[in-house]
Amino acid sequence: MIASLRWLEEFVDLPTRESGVIAAAFNSLGFEVEGVSVVAAQFGGVIVARVTAIRPHPAADRVRLVTIDLGSSSLEVVCGAWNFGVGATVAYATVGSRLTGGIEVGERDIRGVRSPGMICSERELGIGDEAGGILLLEDGLAPGTDFGTLVALPDAVFDIAITPNRPDAMSIHGLARELGAFFGSEVRPIDVAEPAASGATSAEVRIDDPAGCPRFTAREISGVTVAPSPLWMRMRLRTAGVRPVNNVVDVTNYVMLETGQPLHAFDLDRVPAETIVVRRARAGESLTTLDGVTRTLDPADLVIASPEAALGLAGIMGGGDSEVSAGTTRVLLEVAHFEPTGVLLSGKRHGLRTEAVARFERGVDPGLPPIASVRATALIARLAGGAAVGPLVDAHPAPRQAAVVQLPVREVERLLGVRLFAPEIGALLRRLGFDVAGEDPLQVTIPTYRPDVTRPADLVEEVARLHGLDNLPTTLPHGPGGGLPDWERRRRAVHATLVGAGYSEILSFDFVAPEQLARLGLPAGDRRLDPLLVRNPLNDAQAALRTTLLPGLLDGLRINVTRNLGDVALFEVGSVFLAAPGEPIPAQPHHLGFAAIGAVPGPSWQPRPSRDALDATGLIETLTAATGTPLRVEQAAQPGFHPGRSARVLLGDAVIGVIGEIHPDVAAAWDLPGRVVAGELSLAAWEDAAPAGFVVPSLLPPVVFDLAFDIAATLPVAHLVDSIRQAGGPYLENLSLFDVFQGPPLEAGRKSAAVRLTFRHPERTMVDEEMIPIRAAIVAHVGAAVGGILRGG
C-alpha cells in the first residue's frame, strides 16, 4: 500500500511532517514501512497556457508552430507533440525557467524558426513518465496561472507492507485512523453528504448468492462526459501506482485507495438489461475481462451479470463489453461487499491479483459500500459532470450485527506482563475506534472495519500495539532443563566423528528424479526404486522424494571431480522417505550417508594409494569407538556395490546399512573415475551401549605369543579371529592381526593370517606352561571350525 502524506493529512492533523517520525509510527503500529520517498519537482517559471492557433513549420514535417495565449501576452513556439489541437490547455515553461533535473529552458532555433521556451510533457515536468505527448491540463484554467499552484508538492510517499489480517489498512483513511490513534489526533470521517438526485433509476439488483455477496449497491449517474481527469487526480493515482484512465474510472480507483472499498463503473447503455444479478457462474460460461483475456468461468466463480450474460468477475475485474469509454454518458456504479475466501480462490484460479482482490480477500468493511458510493458519485459529478438518478439501490439482505468482545482486565497483564487498569485499556482501545463500556470485563464493541478482532487475545494485541511493544517489560524465564536428548547427542557424535575422519558435510535437497534412482544398479523390487511422488513438483528433478542419500552424495563427488577438486570425502545426515501404506504419514528414517573418491589422506608429495573398501570398514570401526554403538560389518555382495567389496552393517541382529565400493558400472553412470567408497546407515536404531563399568587395568605381566594359520583364501579373516577367541579362554586379553599374505610357500587358494595373542590373569602372573593347553585348544578349534592349519607347528 502506497500512502502519500498529503492525502493522509486530508483526514488527520499530524503533529509532525517529518517523514522519519511518521515512518517510525507506522512501524511501531505494525505497518512495516518498506520505503519512503519524497516526490518533489521544480516548476519555477512554468505557467498555464492556451493554444490559440497551430500552423505547419515551413521547413520541418515533424514539428508544428503553436501560438499560445499566456493571459497577458501570446507567442509562438515550435512543438514536436501532436496530441493536442487548438483550444488545448497546456503547461508552458518560459525562457529562463528551471525544470526538474536542472534543465534551464532557453530560446532555441529550430530549422530557422525561433522558439522561446517550450510546451512540456509530464516527464519534462518531473511529475510522470509520459513523454509521448505534452501534458494536457483541464479546460477552464486561466492562462498565466503559476503551474506550481496546481500540484501539491513536495509530498512524502510511504510504501507500507500491510499484513493479511488488516483490510482496513489497505486505505488512506484506514492508515490515517491508525496515525490518529498513535499521535492522539482526531480523524475526520469521509464526506458522506448525499448528492442531489433526480428522477428514478431503472436499475435493479438481485442477489442470488447472499453468502458470496452479502451486500450490493448500485447507483445510476447520467449525463457524464468521459474525459481525462484533472492533473491533481492523475498525480494522486500515479503516486499510488495506479495508471490514470479517464475521469470515471479514475474516480473509482481514487475512492478505492481512499476508503479501501473497491468500486466498479459500468457503461449502463452497454449493459444488456438494467437488472443486475449476482450469481455463481454457469458451467462453460465465458467472460472477456478488462485486460482483454477471454476466460472460461468455473461454477465456483461469483459473477456480476445481466440476466443473459456475465458482466464481470465479482470483486476481481470487470468485463470488457460494459467498460466505461469515451462515449459513455450513463454510468452504473457498483459498490458491493464480497466474501473474502471466494474472491481469493477465484482470483488464484484466474491468476488475477488486482487491487480489488487484495482488499476483498482480507475482508472489506460491509458498512463501506454506501459511503464509498456517495463519495464516488460526488467526485464523478465534479469531474465528469452528470448527476445521480434516484436514490442508492442498496441490497443488503442480512446486515451483520456489530460484535461485542468481553475483555477481562487481567487478561492484558496475563499476556503482556504489564499491569494496565481498565481506564487505560479503555482509552487505548477507543483511540482505535472501539467502543468500550463496563469495567471488568470491559465490553468492547468491534467496529465493522476490524473483522480480525474477535477474541480477548486480539484486543490484547491492540493494547500492545498502541501501548508500544518497546514499553513492555523484558523478563527471561528458564525451562526445567534436562539438556540435549540422547538422539541429538548421538547425532552430534556421528557428525563430529565424520568431520574428524576427514569427511565434509553437504546438504542436498530431499528430492530425486526417478531416473537417478534407476542409475544406482538396484534390482527390480528394491524399495528404493519406488519413491514417494510429489504431487505438484516445480520441475522433473524434484518429482519424487529421496529413498537413499547416495544420489546426492554421488552428485556431490561428481561436481567436485568435474571442477578438478581432487580427493573428495563427503557425508550427509538427513531423512529418506519410504512408502508406508495405511500409516498417517510415510516412513522417514534418518540416515547417515558418506562417499569418497581419490587417494587416502597423506602428504601430497608422497605416493598415496587410492581409497578402497577398507576406508569404509575403518570408518565403521571409528564410529563404533566414537559413539559406543556396537556396529558389525558382515561381508555380503550388495546391489549397486562391488560384489566382492561390499558388506552389510549390523547392529545386534538388525541390518542397518551397507558399505563398500560402488559398483564400477554405477560409478561410470555417475562419471566417477576409479574406486568410489560409499555407505549408508540408518541412525534410527542406534543407541549407546550400556556403560560396562570402569575397569582398572592390570599391571601384572602378560604372556604373549604369536600363531600363524594357513586358511582358505576366501575365508573371511574375521571367522578365524572369532574361532580363536572362542577357544582362547577367559584370560585372552587382546588379539591383534599382524600379517596376512598369499603366495609361496603357500599353495594356491590359501592364505596365511598371523595373530599376536596377549593373555593376562587379573590377580596373578601367568606362566608359559599354562599356555600349552590353551594353545593346543586354539589350534584344534581353528582346525575344526574354519579348517585352519597352524603354520610352522
Place this chain on the structure above:
Amino acid sequence: MISAADLRTLSDTIMARLPGATTAAAVDALEAEALGPDAPVTAARRSLRDAPDAVRRELGQAVNEVTGRISVAARERRLALAAAERDTRLDEEWLDMSLPGRAPARGKAHLVSTVWDEVVDIFVALGYTVAAGPEVETAYYNFDALNTPPTHPSRLESDTLYVAHGDDPEGVLLRTHTSPVQARYMETHRPPVYMVVPGRVYRRDAIDATHTPVFHQLEGLAVDDAITFGDLKGTLEHFARTFFGSRRRVRFLPHFFPFTEPSAELHVDCFACEGSGCRVCRESGWIELLGCGMVDPNVFVAVGYDPAVVSGFAFGVGIDRLAMIRYGVPELRMFFDPDLRILRQFR
C-alpha cells in the same frame, strides 16, 4: 718376564694408536692387544703371584695403572666414535620441514549445522529441550492445528508441495515450517513446555539467490502458567545478543501470523555497521531476524490445553538466514552446493 717399564711402553704405544682406531671394532682390537686374554698386561697380572715381593709391588702397580688407563681411554674413544656416528646420521636425516605434513584427516561441518547447534545450545542453556518431528507431515498438523484457515493461501498448490500418500490429495505434504512439532509435542506433553525444534522445511519456490525449495528453521515454544510477552521479549533479546554479540539492540514490531496473537517481528540492529546503515542491513540499520508471538488460543484448544490457564510464546527463525547474515554468505543456494571450495570455508 715383562717389566713394569715394558708395560708402560706398551701402554704409551696403545694410547698413541687409539686415535687411529675409527671403528668400535678397531678400538676393541687395540684394547685387546694390551688387555686381551693372551696380551702382555694379562700375562703380567698372571705372573704376579710367582714374582718376588720387590718386583710384585712395582709390577702390580704398573698392571693396574696400565689396565685402567687403556680401558678408560678405549671407552672414551668408543663413546666419541658413537657420538660422531650419531651426528653423521642426524646430518643425513635432515628433513625439509616446509614440505606439506602428514595432517590427520579433517572434514568440515556445514555452516548450517554449526549455526543449528549453536542456536540449540543457546536455548538448552536456558533450560529448553530439543524436539523433532516428521518432514513429510499431515495437513492437519501443518495447518489446521495451527489455526490456519482452510482457505489460507499458504495451502495452495502454488506454495506448498503435496506428497502422494493416502486418499486425500491435500492430506500429506512437505512441512512448510517446523511449527507442526509444536502441536505434536503439546499433544503428548503437559506444561511446562520449553522446547526448540530445528529442522528442514519446504516451499514450492524456484531456486534463486534468496529462495530454495528446502531450507532450515528453528522453532521455539515456551508454555507455562504465566508466560507473558515480556518473557518473549527477554528470551529473544537474550538469543539475539548471545548470537550476534552483547552490544546488540533489538526492537519488536507488531506483525501478523495465524498461530500467534499478539504477533511481532524481531529486528536486531546491524552488527556490521552498528546501525548506521550498510549493505548487510540494506541501509536500514536493522536486520529482520524472526517472527514470534504469544501462542494463539486456538492452537492451545487444538492440542487440549486450556488457553485461560496456560499461556506461551512461540517463534521461528531461519537457520540459513542467521548463517547468511553472520558470515556474509550472499546467496541461500550456496548452502546446497557441494563444492569443496565452499565447504572448506566453514569451521
